[in-house]
Amino acid sequence: MSEKKLIVPLVREPKAKxxxxxxxxxxxxxxxxxxxxxxxxx
Structure with a gap:
């Protein structure tokens, strides 16, 4: 559960940058x- 929570932000960060x-x-x-x-x- 917590692993998914960590993975999602990492995937979304580059686009936001x-x-x-x-x-x-x-x-x-x-x-x-x-x-x-x-x-x-x-």
């Missing part, structure tokens, strides 16, 4: 926070 770098950076920050929360939960 080309069109909106600033927005992608924000998304990366949110993802990082999500990952940290996941680790805390486990």
């Amino acid at each position: 080309k069109s909106k770098p600033a927005r992608n950076h924000l998304l990366l920050s949110l993802k990082k926070n999500d990952l940290e929360l996941d680790f805390q939960c486990h």
